[in-house]
Amino acid sequence: KAGVTQTPRYLIKTRGQQVTLSCSPISGHRSVSWYQQTPGQGLQFLFEYFSETQRNKGNFPGRFSGRQFSNSRSEMNVSTLELGDSALYLCASSRNQRQGNSPLHFGNGTRLTVT
């Protein structure tokens, strides 16, 4: 069974640009969540989608948005990039969003560098 796939693995953008990151969950998983990882802040929750609906949202500005498609694949978009957006962006999928103990399966992440 294929794992969680995130593309691209690396991305370099300049300030003011926008970027779209993609995440394909494990087959059969309907919940996808996104995290921003930085050395100073650790792992911060961005948002979670279940069956194409955003179920939870973290404390990030409106420049960060996402969506989930009918095949459970998810995209995350960041507009008007800032230097502080440089981070590792992780996506995770789980089978059932309503089961708190449903383990998260993570992708390898997308390393975004904003110059």
Add this chain to the structure above:
Amino acid sequence: AQTVTQSQPEMSVQEAETVTLSCTYDTSESDYYLFWYKQPPSRQMILVIRQEAYKQQNATENRFSVNFQKAAKSFSLKISDSQLGDAAMYFCAYRSANRDDKIIFGKGTRLHILP
């Protein structure tokens, strides 16, 4: 709001020795789940072990075990017979069992294994 605290940013242990990583959390809920995730240099986060708060028995997975102290809100991870492959960033995480809430991560502990 729930919080997760890992007070040890970095730790080192001699190969084959035992090491304990600390985690404390704050919550007013009685039913929740706790997790330890491992992130090796390859960046992919992997679930190490999980604990249901309603279970008094400490979870064990091979060389990994936890010391769950519910009253003290403490959830430490013990790694026995440390191996070079255990070198990674370890994250403690909390998730409510009662609400469709996001998972909350600590800032992580970087574990070095000394040969």
